[in-house]
Amino acid sequence: MTFASVQVEDIQYLTEKVWASCSALNGSRDLYNLAFARWEHQKDWSPWNCILLCKEETYAHTQVEDIHQAYETTFIQWVEQKHLMARQHFSKNPVMAKYLGFYQDAALGNQFVM
Structure with missing residues (x-):
């Protein structure tokens, strides 16, 4: 899957609205x-499978094999809420909406229900 239809405005929405322009881990607001x-390395990048981090944190996060062992449940739930926001927003985009169905079906098959 590719997200060639992701526009600058989409990244801006993710950055500002979903992730509040700060690192999910340490709250840094240095946009540069x-x-x-x-978020889950075995899945493709998507607006509903990403996390905004400081560049130093991204390396450590890429080394995490199991997010459920590395992060606390409350943090995981918070990230999942961010992903839900992204799904709701991008479901309005017909090109991306077709991928949402795939991810929702896969999530339900894994007993992941919001």
């Missing part, structure tokens, strides 16, 4: 030091 990383 923030980067999106995949």
